[in-house]
Amino acid sequence: xxxxxxxxxxxxxxxxxxxxxxxxxxxxxxxxxxxxxxxxxxxxxxxxxxxxxxxxxxxxxxxxxxxxxxxxxxxxxxxxxxxxxxxxxxxxxxxxxxxxxxxxxxxxxxxxxxxxxxxxxxxxxxxxxxxxxxxxxxxxxxxxxxxxxxxxxxxxxxxxxxxxxxxxxxxxxxxxxxxxxxxxxxxxxxxxxx
Amino acid sequence: xxxxxxxxxxxxxxxxxxxxxxxxxxxxxxxxxxxxxxxxxxxxxxxxxxxxxxxxxxxxxxxxxxxxxxxxxxxxxxxxxxxxxxxxxxxxxxxxxxxxxxxxxxxxxxxxxxxxxxxxxxxxxxxxxxxxxxxxxxxxxxxxxxxxxxxxxxxxxxxxxxxxxxxxxxxxxxxxxxxxxxxxxxxxxxxxxxxx
Numbered sequence: 001x002x003x004x005x006x007x008x009x010x011x012x013x014x015x016x017x018x019x020x021x022x023x024x025x026x027x028x029x030x031x032x033x034x035x036x037x038x039x040x041x042x043x044x045x046x047x048x049x050x051x052x053x054x055x056x057x058x059x060x061x062x063x064x065x066x067x068x069x070x071x072x073x074x075x076x077x078x079x080x081x082x083x084x085x086x087x088x089x090x091x092x093x094x095x096x097x098x099x100x101x102x103x104x105x106x107x108x109x110x111x112x113x114x115x116x117x118x119x120x121x122x123x124x125x126x127x128x129x130x131x132x133x134x135x136x137x138x139x140x141x142x143x144x145x146x147x148x149x150x151x152x153x154x155x156x157x158x159x160x161x162x163x164x165x166x167x168x169x170x171x172x173x174x175x176x177x178x179x180x181x182x183x184x185x186x187x188x189x190x191x192x193x194x
Numbered sequence: 195x196x197x198x199x200x201x202x203x204x205x206x207x208x209x210x211x212x213x214x215x216x217x218x219x220x221x222x223x224x225x226x227x228x229x230x231x232x233x234x235x236x237x238x239x240x241x242x243x244x245x246x247x248x249x250x251x252x253x254x255x256x257x258x259x260x261x262x263x264x265x266x267x268x269x270x271x272x273x274x275x276x277x278x279x280x281x282x283x284x285x286x287x288x289x290x291x292x293x294x295x296x297x298x299x300x301x302x303x304x305x306x307x308x309x310x311x312x313x314x315x316x317x318x319x320x321x322x323x324x325x326x327x328x329x330x331x332x333x334x335x336x337x338x339x340x341x342x343x344x345x346x347x348x349x350x351x352x353x354x355x356x357x358x359x360x361x362x363x364x365x366x367x368x369x370x371x372x373x374x375x376x377x378x379x380x381x382x383x384x385x386x387x388x389x390x
Contacts, residue, residue: 029214
């Protein structure tokens, strides 16, 4: 399938907490009403291996996870050493990644390809900032979550931020291939209206 | 007490971008989504789905002939022929483009979903139902154009049919098992955990 040159595709995944809370319809609705179409959609139960391959494993990325925890603890004045026994982001990072794996395989996910004009940026905008406690009202994360890494990690879990959306076109292409297979790029159909 | 229902947003619902809104309505009515996928149905499986036999075709075809005669129009086929044409129209409609198929679970899911979806003919479905709110097609217009009524969505008609429809369109590994917030609301007798 080839898409029109002015169209873009992005990868979106509704996370377990949202599936359990029944937010699937509302999330899809928000993309549709902004003029984008859903060209692939599926609920599935990922394996540990699927997830492990989806999230980067390199030290830089994992350490960055740890740093996010550190800065969030600092912002709220919590004692990171008390909870983690260390202040070293490269030690905290792997633990957070472990919680991430555990959470992302704890219930089914809904994966989709969203297509439309400026799809990657538009979806990011509708989804809102990564940290729900900072996300604007009117965004998905702003409307449905007030979580922060500090609160999450104090509860020995990963940040619940409702949804995953690709960061840029390159990541979108990579994730669509990873989750839907190399030879599939959605169903082509006419969307009525603008 | 837990029942499953097979629901399919047909091509018109997908093209009009009503997917999210339809899912939302079921979710807010306390139903649990245990399977969803987008695909283009193939004609053979769709034929199996409707499972209309000759007896059904003859009955419906006889109806068509009666209506044609009443309207003073020529009758060109026998009852079976007209009946089969109706089945073809249904198949044309359901295979016209990508659909979103779903398995919903919950207490009396089949009847609750029928209620939310509304009557088969959109012009007479109640306001507040999916069909009543989003479409105004009628048998009259559909017959005039020799096509099926475009009513956005299919849902299981009787609890006994659910298992057949779910198994026809979904593989065993495509129907999920997990704890949903509504499992606690409906099936946790003691409401454990409220005070932790």
